[in-house]
Each structure stands twice: as structure tokens, then as C-alpha cells.
Amino acid sequence: xxxxxxxxxxxxxxxxxxxxxxxxxxxxxxxxxxxxxxxxxxxxxxxxxxxxxxxxxxxxxxxxxxxxxxxxxxxxxxxxxxxxxxxxxxxxxxxxxxxxxx
Amino acid sequence: xxxxxxxxxxxxxxxxxxxxxxxxxxxxxxxxxxxxxxxxxxxxxxxxxxxxxxxxxxxxxxxxxxxxxxxxxxxxxxxxxxxxxxxxxxxxxxxxxxxxxxxxxxxxxxxxxxxxxxxxxxxxxxxxxxxxxxxxxxxxxxxxxxxxxxxxxxxxxxxxxxxxxxxxxxxxxxxxxxxxxxxxxxxxxxxxxxxxxxxxxxxxxxxxxxxxxxxxxxxxxxxxxxxxxxxxxxxxxxxxxxxxxxxxxxxxxxxxxxxxxxxxxxxxxxxxxxxxxxxxxxxxxxxxxxxxxxxxxxxxxxxxxxxxxxxxxxxxxxxxxxxxxxxxxxxxxxxxxxxxxxxxxxxxxxxxxxxxxxxxxxxxxxxxxxxxxxxxxxxxxxxxxxxxxxxxxxxxxxxxxxxxxxxxxxxxxxxxxxxxxxxxxxxxxxxxxxxxxxxxxxxxxxxxxxxxxxxxxxxxxxxxxxxxxxxxxxxxxxxxxxxxxxxxxxxxxxxxxxxxxxxxxxxxxxxxxxxxxxxxxxxxxxxxxxxxxxxxxxxxxxxxxxxxxxxxxxxx
Numbered sequence: 001x002x003x004x005x006x007x008x009x010x011x012x013x014x015x016x017x018x019x020x021x022x023x024x025x026x027x028x029x030x031x032x033x034x035x036x037x038x039x040x041x042x043x044x045x046x047x048x049x050x051x052x053x054x055x056x057x058x059x060x061x062x063x064x065x066x067x068x069x070x071x072x073x074x075x076x077x078x079x080x081x082x083x084x085x086x087x088x089x090x091x092x093x094x095x096x097x098x099x100x101x102x
Numbered sequence: 103x104x105x106x107x108x109x110x111x112x113x114x115x116x117x118x119x120x121x122x123x124x125x126x127x128x129x130x131x132x133x134x135x136x137x138x139x140x141x142x143x144x145x146x147x148x149x150x151x152x153x154x155x156x157x158x159x160x161x162x163x164x165x166x167x168x169x170x171x172x173x174x175x176x177x178x179x180x181x182x183x184x185x186x187x188x189x190x191x192x193x194x195x196x197x198x199x200x201x202x203x204x205x206x207x208x209x210x211x212x213x214x215x216x217x218x219x220x221x222x223x224x225x226x227x228x229x230x231x232x233x234x235x236x237x238x239x240x241x242x243x244x245x246x247x248x249x250x251x252x253x254x255x256x257x258x259x260x261x262x263x264x265x266x267x268x269x270x271x272x273x274x275x276x277x278x279x280x281x282x283x284x285x286x287x288x289x290x291x292x293x294x295x296x297x298x299x300x301x302x303x304x305x306x307x308x309x310x311x312x313x314x315x316x317x318x319x320x321x322x323x324x325x326x327x328x329x330x331x332x333x334x335x336x337x338x339x340x341x342x343x344x345x346x347x348x349x350x351x352x353x354x355x356x357x358x359x360x361x362x363x364x365x366x367x368x369x370x371x372x373x374x375x376x377x378x379x380x381x382x383x384x385x386x387x388x389x390x391x392x393x394x395x396x397x398x399x400x401x402x403x404x405x406x407x408x409x410x411x412x413x414x415x416x417x418x419x420x421x422x423x424x425x426x427x428x429x430x431x432x433x434x435x436x437x438x439x440x441x442x443x444x445x446x447x448x449x450x451x452x453x454x455x456x457x458x459x460x461x462x463x464x465x466x467x468x469x470x471x472x473x474x475x476x477x478x479x480x481x482x483x484x485x486x487x488x489x490x491x492x493x494x495x496x497x498x499x500x501x502x503x504x505x506x507x508x509x510x511x512x513x514x515x516x517x518x519x520x521x522x523x524x525x526x527x528x529x530x531x532x533x534x535x536x537x538x539x540x541x542x543x544x545x546x547x548x549x550x551x552x553x554x555x556x557x558x559x560x561x562x563x564x565x566x567x568x569x570x571x572x573x574x575x576x577x578x579x580x581x582x583x584x585x586x587x588x589x590x591x592x593x594x595x596x597x598x599x600x601x602x603x604x605x606x607x608x609x610x611x612x613x614x615x616x617x618x619x620x621x622x623x624x625x626x627x628x629x630x631x632x633x634x635x636x637x638x639x640x641x642x643x644x645x646x647x648x649x650x651x652x653x654x655x656x657x658x
Contacts, residue, residue: 009149009153011128011129011200012129012199012201013153013154013199013200013201014149014150014153014197014199016151016152052134052135055131058135058149059149059524076581077520077529077578077581077583078151078520081151081520081521082151082152085152086152086521086522086531087521088449088529088531088532088535089449089521092152092197093152
């Protein structure tokens with residue numbers, strides 16, 4: 001089933017980030033705050049608006065993700081590419097920084 | 103080459119200082135993103151999927167070795183060790199931090215470069231024939247006029263907030279290598295019967311979601327009228343272009359909706375009112391700019407030809423590279439060398455910092471310090487002595503820059519697509535890579551001959567798919583990438599928009615579909631001399647559609 005998380009790019013360097021359950025903006029999707037129903041989605045949207053005001057991030061969007069075991073899997077290819085990096089340069093982006101846990 | 107005068111230096115430095123201040127105010131929160139966005143765009147700063155992107159202009163595609171070394175340095179120091187050369191003779195850096203961009207602009211200004219007007223609804227970086235000043239078939243060098251247009255359009259108070267972006271291209275030969283008929287204004291530098299220089303003027307071409315071939319509205323415009331006439335065109339557009347709908351805001355829509363005859367009348371009326379004003383170009387001003395572009399004093403090197411014949415005989419790969427990537431120069435002792443940025447299976451238009459440094463070094467020693475960036479995402483060494491071709495080839499070979507495929511099916515134009523671009527709906531680079539690998543065999547691509555294949559990852563058509571002999575457009579359908587094929591497009595002097603073949607192909611199917619088209623061409627061409635485009639123009643789409651869709655139907 002698809003649930004939602006909040007994503008953005010960090011203001012200073014454009015790094016892709018997700019809003020964490022701890023209220024921090026995380027560089028990896030693991031630990032992102034998951035909205036499972038309409039009220040929670042509204043809360044995410046509100047969090048997005050206030051994040052823009054607080055000047056930490058830009059281009060804030062609520063996106064669909066699937067829970068696959070313990071992993072979060074963005075539904076759209078665009079978001080999967082944001083999550084990992086360019087599919088043609090595996091040495092770049094987050095995919096290059098974070099070895100996938102076995 | 104053009105050198106900045108005091109005014110240019112002061113102007114660019116002032117803009118760097120201004121942007122530095124704007125970035126500081128943005129980072130401190132004084133400016134909101136809404137306020138900052140148009141300011142950053144005016145300085146070439148976009149936000150893409152993974153990071154910011156800085157688009158740096160290479161005016162009319164001309165670079166010195168020093169400038170290329172600086173581009174390499176920026177890639178190394180502020181980015182991830184590479185840059186991407188685009189179809190607009192720009193270079194894009196994909197990973198700069200916002201806080202570093204003012205420093206990058208400072209570095210660029212130190213070598214007379216900038217990122218001004220590489221975005222926004224203004225007159226963009228003026229592009230030109232990448233063989234300008236060197237090609238044997240050239241009537242006149244288009245770059246002095248591109249430079250005059252650059253100076254005139256930079257921060258133009260009347261034209262900084264147009265209905266939409268505005269692109270001008272200039273070519274100086276009958277063979278159009280600058281795709282002028284798919285630009286908002288296309289200028290073809292030519293001579294009249296009296297031997298005077300002037301321009302054929304085309305208006306209202308463009309690609310994007312509504313592709314259109316430009317209309318010729320003047321067969322010969324004297325050089326002295328370049329700025330008055332251009333002003334008249336942009337003024338009519340600025341007044342009447344649609345601001346109510348982003349998708350109908352380009353001048354091509356205005357030309358289409360108004361009609362060529364009526365828009366020409368409006369432009370001529372406006373022109374008559376301003377024809378004799380300050381914008382009329384005095385010949386001494388044209389001459390002054392012209393001197394910056396005077397051809398280098400080429401040393402006579404007649405010894406090259408005999409050596410070349412022997413070198414070609416000894417090395418088939420070198421010979422193939424000469425055939426494919428070296429084109430005639432005005433001076434018969436010299437050649438124009440295309441450096442392919444399309445290695446087989448590589449990323450079209452990408453160059454590493456080391457490759458940029460290598461090209462800069464080669465240009466300094468063997469091409470009179472000149473480099474060009476082509477809209478086909480390759481680099482060009484405009485003045486290489488035939489006698490030096492072998493050594494230049496050997497040097498290029500050391501870092502994968504000697505692919506002998508200029509103009510062949512693997513010389514693919516591709517936009518960054520969904521791997522980087524926030525607007526893209528599908529990936530384009532991986533498709534380009536797979537097609538390149540499929541057709542990478544040198545004998546096979548040489549047998550296929552000239553075939554321009556162009557791929558865009560969304561309807562905005564940065565990959566010029568509408569004018570590809572074979573064009574591919576990637577879209578998103580039901581969450582999957584889908585690729586639509588068009589055939590018979592051409593961006594040269596006989597400009598046509600390609601015809602869509604029919605239903606699209608999945609990512610898995612698309613390379614086979616391209617091969618089906620190519621195989622059908624090989625079956626039906628009259629002989630090896632009949633290029634893909636000529637064959638298509640002779641037989642139309644039907645044989646290709648039959649091959650594509652009957653085969654798919656059979657397989658299903």
C-alpha cells in the first residue's frame with residue numbers, strides 16, 4: 001500500500017532530503033516520517049509550508065512511497081532517481097555514498 | 103577572439119557582486135525562494151533533481167584554451183569532476199552548492215565568461231555555426247554579429263521580461279550548421295549580388311511542445327540594419343506575444359496566429375520608425391568587432407598532405423577518424439577537427455575535467471588557441487594543420503576523445519533527461535547509451551552513413567528530437583517510460599519537423615525499434631550514397647511504419 005512522505009532539496013546545496021520522524025531533514029529516506037491517513041498527510045503538508053518559512057529547504061513535495069519490508073520505495077521513477085542519484089553514474093549521488101545494508 | 107573592454111569587465115563584475123549579495127540575502131532568509139528564484143535564474147542557476155545546476159554561456163560557442171582550463175578547474179573544484187555541453191552551446195555543472203556559486207561566477211569573470219541570460223524570459227545566449235571562421239564553405243564569419251547581438255541584448259531594459267525566452271542563432275554559410283530555422287530569430291549571413299554582406303531573416307521557429315519551422319520574412323537585410331530590425335521584431339513580440347498562457351507565449355505562436363504576412367507588415371512598420379536611429383550600426387563599429395574575430399595568421403604547412411596519406415595507409419582507425427571528424431578548412435593546409443563527446447556507450451556531451459584540460463592543451467599547441475562548442479554536443483578544434491592531424495589524434499586518443507563518429511548514428515544528441523532534470527518525464531541518456539552500443543561497430547555505422555539521432559526526455563525538446571532524422575521523445579505513461587519515434591526531421595537549411603510513427607515503445611523495446619528502422623533503410627536505399635534522410639524523403643513514412651508495427655504485431 002502506498003503511504004506518503006515529505007521530500008525537499010536543502011537550501012544551501014540542493015541536497016535531496018526527507019522530513020524525518022524526529023522533525024529533522026534527513027539525507028536518506030530511511031527514517032522518514034510516514035503519513036498513513038488523510039490527517040497525517042495534512043500534517044505533512046503543513047510541515048512543508050513551515051519548513052519553507054524556516055528557510056532550510058526548497059521545492060517541498062509530498063510523495064507516494066511503498067513500504068517494502070523495512071525499506072521505503074518511492075512509487076515514481078523520478079523520486080527513485082532523486083533517492084539514489086543518476087542511473088547512468090552510479091558513482092554519483094546518494095547511491096555512491098551509502099552502501100545498501102544487506 | 104573577442105576580448106572584454108573596460109565596460110564589459112565592469113558590467114560582468116557588477117553582476118557577480120550583485121548576485122553574491124542576493125545569495126547572502128537568500129541564505130540569511132532576507133529573501134524568500136519566491137523572491138530569489140527569478141534572480142537566480144537570471145544568473146543561470148536552476149534547481150534540478152539532485153542539486154542546483156549552473157548553466158554557463160559559451161557565447162557563439164567560442165572558447166580559448168585559458169577559458170577551457172577554467173571550465174575544467176570549476177568542474178574539479180566546485181563540482182564532481184565533469185561538465186555537460188548542451189545543445190545551446192552552454193556548459194552545465196550538475197552539482198554546485200548555492201553558497202559556492204558566487205565564487206564560481208568570480209572565477210568565470212576572470213576569464214571573461216558568465217552565466218548571464220542562460221535562463222529566464224530574456225534574449226538567451228546567441229548561438230552560431232561551430233565551424234565559424236574556419237569552414238571552407240563560409241561566406242562570412244557570423245560571430246562578430248553574434249557578439250554585437252550579445253552586447254545589445256545583455257540586460258536590455260526593454261527586453262528583460264519578454265513573454266517567454268528568446269533564442270537567436272546566426273550562420274555564415276549556406277549549409278546551416280546552427281539550426282537557425284528552429285530559433286525565434288534565425289540569421290543567415292550571406293552576400294547580395296553586389297557582394298555586400300547582409301542577412302536572410304527567419305522568425306518564429308522553435309521546438310518544444312509546438313514545433314515550427316521559422317518563416318523567412320526578409321531575404322536580405324543589410325548588416326547596418328541588424329540591430330534596428332532585430333529590435334523591431336522583438337518589440338512586436340514583446341507587445342503582442344501571449345502572456346496569458348506559458349505554452350503559447352513563444353514568438354512562433356504569435357507568428358502562427360498572426361500570419362506571416364501580417365507579422366512581417368507589423369515588423370516592417372516598426373522598423374521604418376526606428377531604422378535611422380542610434381541603433382543603426384556604423385561600419386567602423388562593425389569593423390572594430392570584426393577585428394577581434396580576424397582569422398589567426400595560419401602558417402603555411404603544405405607538407406601535411408603527403409604525410410597524411412602515409413599515416414592513413416598505416417592506420418585504418420586514424421583514417422576513419424580523418425574521414426569522419428575532419429572537415430575542410432578555408433586554408434587547404436588545415437582541417438577543422440570535431441572532437442566527439444560521444445564515446446560508444448558514453449554520456450553524450452559530458453567531459454571530465456581532465457578531458458577539458460587535454461582539449462585546452464591541444465588547442466593551445468595545435469589550433470591557434472581556439473576551441474568551439476557545437477550544438478551537437480561536441481567540441482571543435484577549428485584550425486589544425488593537416489600535418490598535425492596524426493599527433494592531435496594520438497593525443498585525443500589518450501583520454502577517449504578520438505571516437506570517429508561525427509554525423510553518424512552514434513553521434514547522438516541527448517538532453518540530460520530524468521537522470522538530472524526536474525522537468526523531464528523519462529530518461530534519455532540510458533537510451534542513447536544503449537543505441538550507441540547497438541550500433542557501435544565502426545564498419546556498421548560507417549555503412550549506415552549520415553544519420554542524426556536525437557533524444558529528448560520531455561516535450562520541451564532540449565534534445566532536438568523534432569529535427570532528428572530519427573527523433574525519440576521520452577514520456578511517462580502510467581508510471582512507465584514510453585518512447586515515441588519521429589522520422590524525417592532535419593535542422594539544416596532544408597528544415598523539417600519529423601513525423602511521429604505511431605504508438606510509442608517501452609524502454610525495453612526502443613533500441614530494437616530503432617534497429618528495425620535502420621535495417622529497413624538499409625534494405626530500401628537506392629545505394630550507399632542515399633542517406634537515411636534522402637531515402638525517407640523519397641519513400642515517406644510507410645515502409646518504416648510497416649517494419650515497425652507489423653514486426654511488433656508479429657511478435658505479439
